[in-house]
Amino acid sequence: MLTMKFGGTSVGDIERLGEVVSIVKLYLSRKPVVVASAMGGVTDMLLGMAQLAEQRQTQQVTRKIDTLREKHFQVITALVRSEDRRKALLLSQSQIFDELTSLCHGVSLLRELSVRSLDAIASFGEILSCMQIAAILNDSGISAQFVDARSLVRTDAHFGAAAVDFAATNKSIRKVLKPLVDANIVPVVTGFIGSTRDGLTTTLGRSGSDYTGSIVGAALGSEEIWIWTDVDGVMTADPRHVKGAIVLPEISYREAAEMSYFGAKVIHPKTMMPAIENNIPIRIKNTFNPSSPGTLISRTANSTERVVKNVTSIDNLGLVAIEGSGMVGVPGISARIFTALARVHVNVMMISQASSEHNVCVVIPQKDCAKAVKELRTEFEIDIARKIVDDIKLQGGVSIIAVVGEGMRGVPGIAGKTFSSIAEAGVNIVAIAQGSSELNISLVVNQEQVHKAVQAIHDAFRLA
Numbered sequence: 001m002l003t004m005k006f007g008g009t010s011v012g013d014i015e016r017l018g019e020v021v022s023i024v025k026l027y028l029s030r031k032p033v034v035v036a037s038a039m040g041g042v043t044d045m046l047l048g049m050a051q052l053a054e055q056r057q058t059q060q061v062t063r064k065i066d067t068l069r070e071k072h073f074q075v076i077t078a079l080v081r082s083e084d085r086r087k088a089l090l091l092s093q094s095q096i097f098d099e100l101t102s103l104c105h106g107v108s109l110l111r112e113l114s115v116r117s118l119d120a121i122a123s124f125g126e127i128l129s130c131m132q133i134a135a136i137l138n139d140s141g142i143s144a145q146f147v148d149a150r151s152l153v154r155t156d157a158h159f160g161a162a163a164v165d166f167a168a169t170n171k172s173i174r175k176v177l178k179p180l181v182d183a184n185i186v187p188v189v190t191g192f193i194g195s196t197r198d199g200l201t202t203t204l205g206r207s208g209s210d211y212t213g214s215i216v217g218a219a220l221g222s223e224e225i226w227i228w229t230d231v232d233g234v235m236t237a238d239p240r241h242v243k244g245a246i247v248l249p250e251i252s253y254r255e256a257a258e259m260s261y262f263g264a265k266v267i268h269p270k271t272m273m274p275a276i277e278n279n280i281p282i283r284i285k286n287t288f289n290p291s292s293p294g295t296l297i298s299r300t301a302n303s304t305e306r307v308v309k310n311v312t313s314i315d316n317l318g319l320v321a322i323e324g325s326g327m328v329g330v331p332g333i334s335a336r337i338f339t340a341l342a343r344v345h346v347n348v349m350m351i352s353q354a355s356s357e358h359n360v361c362v363v364i365p366q367k368d369c370a371k372a373v374k375e376l377r378t379e380f381e382i383d384i385a386r387k388i389v390d391d392i393k394l395q396g397g398v399s400i401i402a403v404v405g406e407g408m409r410g411v412p413g414i415a416g417k418t419f420s421s422i423a424e425a426g427v428n429i430v431a432i433a434q435g436s437s438e439l440n441i442s443l444v445v446n447q448e449q450v451h452k453a454v455q456a457i458h459d460a461f462r463l464a
């Protein structure tokens, strides 16, 4: 059994969907289970529509729903040739569009868009997409069945980035999907979405279909999990920004997790977790170039010839510094910083502390900076008054760069080479951190200089 996840671009137009059919056909004897995303751009469109509904831009909402209907209708007309099947699908889709219209209407009436409503609206993309993929496969002579992942993936109620209840989810996946696979029917499962115990729709976070792919693949004990996307595999850097980035044939789970956490958009950071637990290899493959071997992500995949594997970056961050000469040797400062940030649900991306203990820096998403600074000022109010802490300072508009590779462990000079390459490019380093795993060196630079710095590191390690 193979689990194959197809991303937004791979299911984004008539031609690509034709390719999906060929791929599924080619691997039919390996009993594929399909997990798919919304058509490319549809999730953004749905989220935009939800905002417009909140602002009562009713005409624009209607126009967007029409565009969305037309987009799916064109695909169905082109690729579902059987009239009965086409009619049935158009009917089910029009019911879904009615539901979407009512939801948007509700948001307009209340002028309130909760994260819960956003998830409900965002879920339509995957539902529409997977319904049409199942019909297209059936039309091509492949027995397939649409499966709404809300009946499989049980989550908590953390809308927007819900946590999966694996015990319940694995049980449902096996119960629903195994009989289909045994009967040689290809399940076409919606990525990205799940539901709470009370049946409320949730999502697993943007780009979460990769995660669904690995949840499904792991629960079913697939031979491998294949992530079909629009590039030949995981590359040494983001090909959109770095000249000379090349495909890595093999990386380890840990490297993949580290790279994706620090911005390599090609795979969602949580994808590796279910695969690691069940030791299932993940392969990243290109629907535009299916014969290319792609990148294999596994426990053992760790060719040692390349010490540094990848340079990534993540933008739109802020650096909050808690400073004060009175902080030296005072226990519990860091614990208080993290507790305060956790209280306001701020995710800390990176921590750095100078050995003098004068200064603790945390890097957090830009959007959370105001509330983080406010909370920290409240937490340290008395310490500020007593001059133990001088101030809580904020520097916005920064990026983290991460240099990742398991082979870095114990090899001297990697940090030195990283920093000197950046200095030669004339980029100032704002802060530095290295985890004790030595899998990754991360540093903070001003966002305007991030591409220059990433290119300089990429060139220095001759990653191309």
Ligand code: ADP
Binding pocket: 006, 007, 008, 009, 010, 037, 207, 228, 229, 230, 231, 233, 234, 235, 236, 237, 238, 239, 240, 263, 264, 265, 266, 267, 310
């Ligand atoms: P999908 O819709 O298939 O999920 P995504 O757009 O989420 O695809 O991810 C694929 C994109 O990730 C690529 O088109 C590429 O531009 C980008 N990307 C960023 N960093 C990397 C990297 N290190 N290796 C490969 N692709 C990367």
Ligand code: ASP
Binding pocket: 007, 008, 037, 038, 043, 044, 125, 191, 192, 205, 206, 207, 208, 209, 210
């Ligand atoms: N459609 C969702 C998104 O755009 C999930 C995914 O594509 O993985 O974020």
Ligand code: MG
Binding pocket: 007, 207, 210, 265, 266, 267, 268
């Ligand atoms: Mg993706």
